[in-house]
Amino acid sequence: MAPAEGTDPVLTDRLLLTPIGIEHSDDLERLYSDPLVDHWTGPWTPLDVRAWAQDMADRWASDGVGKWVAHDRSDGTLVGRGGLSRVVLGDKTVLEVGWVVRDELTGRGYASEIGRAALGWAATFFPDFPVVAFTEVHNLASVAVMRRLGLESSGVIYREGLVEGQPGLHARAPFALYRQVPTDRASP
């Protein structure tokens, strides 16, 4: 069942998804110190993490949408983070859906579960906004989640990130862009 307010926590089969606030800085520091997570999303300092958590709190307050922290709903274990951010892409405002799962918990469908919850949430609370996802073209695990969610490849965009085979961050790294297929095209 959809939550009454967009800022309410969301329950999925296995997860409790809570809008990120500054109080989640410690959880996020733990998440971002996992090697694979750090590789794809870092580098992070403790100050960066707090600033990112504060930015998410501000986004929830001003945009009415932001990322969630994900915990196992049965025992409270930290699973990851994900969900939506309002971003401007070209001349369009869109919702970007993303996911990050603790290294030791990948391969269990949690990213897809977060992504599915985000698509449902967007359809309820921001039905007029297109939903997109993007990741470095060689982040195959993340691209696989996009496909699993039924998103459609929509070309390549360039933004700061990793370039395969080259160290460090690059100002114009190629990112695979995926879009949610409009419902009138999805259903025959």
Ligand SMILES: CC(C)(COP(=O)(O)OP(=O)(O)OC[C@H]1O[C@@H](n2cnc3c(N)ncnc32)[C@H](O)[C@@H]1OP(=O)(O)O)[C@@H](O)C(=O)NCCC(=O)NCCS
């Ligand atoms: C990208 C990332 C989130 C993908 O995580 P993931 O665990 O591969 O993705 P999912 O959670 O959807 O798991 C899917 C796998 O779990 C398996 N699975 C197990 N139980 C499942 C269940 N109950 N439901 C669905 N899938 C399940 C699926 O079969 C699938 O395996 P496959 O890869 O062999 O097809 C993860 O690699 C990560 O956090 N990376 C670092 C951060 C990052 O890159 N984030 C993206 C930035 S854009």
